[in-house]
Each structure stands twice: as structure tokens, then as C-alpha cells.
Amino acid sequence: xxxxxxxxxxxxxxxxxxxxxxxxxxxxxxxxxxxxxxxxxxxxxxxxxxxxxxxxxxxxxxxxxxxxxxxxxxxxxxxxxxxxxxxxxxxxxxxxxxxxxxxxxxxxxxxxxxxxxxxxxxxxxxxxxxxxxxxxxxxxxxxxxxxxxxxxxxxxxxxxxxxxxxxxxxxxxxxxxxxxxxxxxxxxxxxxxxxxxxxxxxxxxxxxxxxxxxxxxxxxxxxxxxxxxxxxxxxxxxxxxxxxxxxxxxxxxxxxxxxxxxxxxxxxxxxxxxxxxx
Numbered sequence: 001x002x003x004x005x006x007x008x009x010x011x012x013x014x015x016x017x018x019x020x021x022x023x024x025x026x027x028x029x030x031x032x033x034x035x036x037x038x039x040x041x042x043x044x045x046x047x048x049x050x051x052x053x054x055x056x057x058x059x060x061x062x063x064x065x066x067x068x069x070x071x072x073x074x075x076x077x078x079x080x081x082x083x084x085x086x087x088x089x090x091x092x093x094x095x096x097x098x099x100x101x102x103x104x105x106x107x108x109x110x111x112x113x114x115x116x117x118x119x120x121x122x123x124x125x126x127x128x129x130x131x132x133x134x135x136x137x138x139x140x141x142x143x144x145x146x147x148x149x150x151x152x153x154x155x156x157x158x159x160x161x162x163x164x165x166x167x168x169x170x171x172x173x174x175x176x177x178x179x180x181x182x183x184x185x186x187x188x189x190x191x192x193x194x195x196x197x198x199x200x201x202x203x204x205x206x207x208x209x210x211x212x213x214x215x216x217x218x219x220x221x222x223x224x225x226x227x228x229x230x231x232x233x234x235x236x237x238x239x240x241x242x243x244x245x246x247x248x249x250x251x252x253x254x255x256x257x258x259x260x261x262x263x264x265x266x267x268x269x270x271x272x273x274x275x276x277x278x
Contacts, residue, residue, distance in 0.1 A: 040052060045069055045070040046059060046062045046064045046069055046070075047059065047064070047067060047069075047070055048067070063226075063254060063255040063256075064255075064258065065229055065230050065255055065256040066229055066230070066256045066258070068256070068257065068258035069258040071258065074258050074259075078259075081101060085099055085101070093120075093121075094275075094276075102120050105120055105263075106118040106119065106120055106263070109251075109263055109265060110265060112234065112236060113224070113228075113236050113237060113240070113249055113251065113265055114236075114240075114245060114249070114265065115249060115265030115266050115267075116265075116266065116267050116268045116271070117265065117266065117267070117268040117270075117271035117272065118263055118264070118265040118271065119263060119264055119265075119271050119274060119275055120261060120262070120263045121261060121262045121263065121264070122260075122261055122262075123252070123254070123260060123261060123262055124151065124225050124250065124251065124252025124253070124254060124261070124262030125150075125151040125154075125252075125262070126262060127151075127250045127252070127262040127263065127264050128149070128151035128152050128154070128155040128192070128223065128250065129151060129154055129155045129158065130155070130274070130278040131155065131221065131248065131250065131264050131274055131278065132152065132155030132156055132159055132190065132192060132221070133155050133156075133158045133159040133160075134273075134274055134277050134278045135159075135190060135219075135270075135274070136156070136159035136160065136161040136190055137159075137160055137161055137187070137188075138160040138161060138187075139161065139185070139186060139187030139188075140159075140160075140161035140162070140187040140188045140189065140190065141161050141162040141163070141164050141181050141185065141187060141188075141189050141190075142155075142156045142159055142161060142162070142163055142164070142189075142190045142191075142192055143164045143165075143166060143174065143177055143178060143181075143189060143190070143191045143192070143218070144156050144163065144164070144165055144166075144191075144192050144193070145165075145166060145168055145169065145193045145194065145197075145204070146165050146166065146167055146168045147168040147169075147194070147197045147199065147200055148192065148193065148194055148197075148223075149194055149197075149198050149223060149225070151223075152192045152193075152194070152223060155192070156192065161187065162181075162185075164177050164181065168197075168200070169202070169204065169205055171205065171208045171209070171212055174191065174209065174212050175212050175215075175216070178191075178212065178213075178216040178218055179216065182216055182217070188217075188218075188219070189216065189217070189218035189219070190218065190219050190220075190221060191209065191212075191213050191218050191219070191220050191221070192220075192221040192223065193206075193209060193220075193221070193222060193223065194222075194223045194225070194226070195222050195223060195224045195225075195226065195227040195231070195237050195238030195239060196224075196225075196226040196227045196231065196238060197226075198225070198226055203227075203231075203238055204222070204238060206222060206238050206239050206241075206242040206244050206246070207242040207243065207244050210242075210244045210246065219247040219248070220246045220247050220248070221246065221247065221248040221249075221250065222237070222238065222239045222244075222246040222248070222249050222250070223250050223251075224237035224238060224239065224249060224250065224251045225250070225251055225252040225254075225255060225262075226255060228251045228252075228255065228256055228257070229255070229256025229257060230256060235256070237249070237251070247266060247267070247270075248264055248265070248266040248270070249264070249265050249266065250262060250263065250264045250265075251263055
């Protein structure tokens with residue numbers, strides 16, 4: 001048996017010291033008395049009713065908007081895919097991880113939501129991280145609604161450019177922020193918003209936002225994660241409902257579409273740039 005090396009530590013601050021905190025103590029206390037609201041173990045598929053601690057309870061927190069996670073056709077298709085291609089891609093999309101299923105899916109997504117080209121990612125979160133951080137360069141800025149999903153905020157934070165936040169669903173605030181930026185800076189601007197805001201549950205004013213972007217020369221990314229399948233014509237999202245074709249549209253498969261992954265659609269030149277640079 002290999003001997004485990006125990007590293008002796010000096011007198012400096014310990015990175016792990018913060019882990020012994022009141023927050024962790026409260027977490028453990030809630031768990032010990034059966035009052036922990038997090039990491040609940042569901043013993044059944046996520047339908048309108050789920051099994052929890054041996055009893056049936058009504059599910060009010062699910063993203064399974066269309067009930068497709070337990071649909072026989074969806075499950076059978078997943079089984080067929082695993083039998084043909086295995087349980088994983090064994091590589092990145094860029095190298096050896098692209099399957100015929102990816103190309104077919106990207107083509108069907110374009111038929112559904114529009115756009116010239118489409119790229120599928122491993123998660124919806126990764127779409128916003130990758131797309132925003134790739135496109136927003138050092139002289140550019142990304143403008144985000146104050147209620148934007150964490151994936152938009154994180155993508156903006158790791159981008160080389162500036163991050164500008166505007167008051168939730170306020171066109172005046174967005175117009176003012178964009179005006180101040182274009183008057184003082186020489187870079188380009190991206191506005192990134194949720195079609196449906198995940199915590200508030202309200203819809204973005206997509207048409208008004210698109211008009212502000214057009215007036216300021218900014219590009220618009222609409223995150224349709226919570227809208228696809230349930231809002232707009234044929235469930236194509238809030239932008240479609242507003243009659244707007246945003247510069248970039250992203251979505252996720254972990255809500256209505258009963259799977260995992262995400263995608264972005266937009267102009268071919270932009271998607272190809274993301275494909276090789278993201």
C-alpha cells in the first residue's frame with residue numbers, strides 16, 4: 001500500500017479555514033433535524049407527482065415543463081442512441097466528440113428557432129459562458145439585466161471586456177447605459193437578456209430591447225432557456241412571440257426538452273468563429 005504523504009503546513013492562512021463557518025453549521029443542523037430544503041433525493045422520475053422519503057408528493061419545483069422526461073418515445077430514443085454510440089463522446093466537439101446526432105440536432109433546431117447556423121454545447125450554462133466570453137473583447141462591453149441568470153453574469157465576468165448592469169426590464173436604464181458607453185468608448189456592445197427570468201418569472205420586453213439595441217448599434221443575445229417549448233409560436237420562445245429575430249439566440253435542453261445540453265444559433269460567420277474560438 002502506498003504511503004500517503006501528509007504535508008506539514010506553515011503559519012500562513014489556511015485556504016480551508018473558511019469552511020468551518022456558521023453557514024455550514026446551520027446546514028448540518030437543518031440536516032440533522034430533517035429540515036434541510038436542499039439536495040432532496042427523489043426516488044422516481046420528475047413528473048407532477050414524485051416519490052420522496054417513501055411517499056408521493058406534488059412536485060412544484062420542476063423544470064420538466066412538458067413532462068417529456070418520462071415520455072416513452074424520449075426514453076426509447078435515448079436507449080437507441082446509447083446502443084449505437086455508447087454512453088459518452090470520449091472527446092470534445094472540436095476534436096473527436098462530434099456525432100451525426102449533433103449535426104442532425106443542430107439542423108432541426110434551426111428549423112425550429114431560426115438562424116443561419118447552430119452549435120450545440122454540453123450544457124446551457126456553457127453556452128453563455130463560452131459565447132459571451134468569446135465575443136466580448138478587451139475594448140468591448142456586455143450589458144446585462146440586473147436579474148439575469150447566473151450563466152449570463154458569469155460569462156460576462158470572465159470576458160475580457162467591461163460588464164455593465166441595467167435595472168431589471170428598464171428600457172430607460174438600458175438606453176442610458178448604452179448611450180454613456182458609446183459616447184465614451186470605442187468598442188462594440190453586446191446586450192444579453194433572459195427571455196423569461198428564472199427567479200422573477202416575468203418576460204423580457206424583447207421587442208423594446210431590440211429597438212434600443214438597433215438604435216445604439218449593439219448586438220442582442222436572448223437566452224430562451226425557460227421559454228422554449230412553452231412560449232411563442234410552436235414554442236419557439238419569447239423572441240418569436242415578439243416577432244423579433246435576435247442576433248444570437250441560445251437555449252437549453254434541461255427544461256422542456258427533457259435532457260441536458262444547450263445551443264446557440266445566429267449568423268454563420270459568428271457561429272463558425274465561436275466554433276473555433278470558444
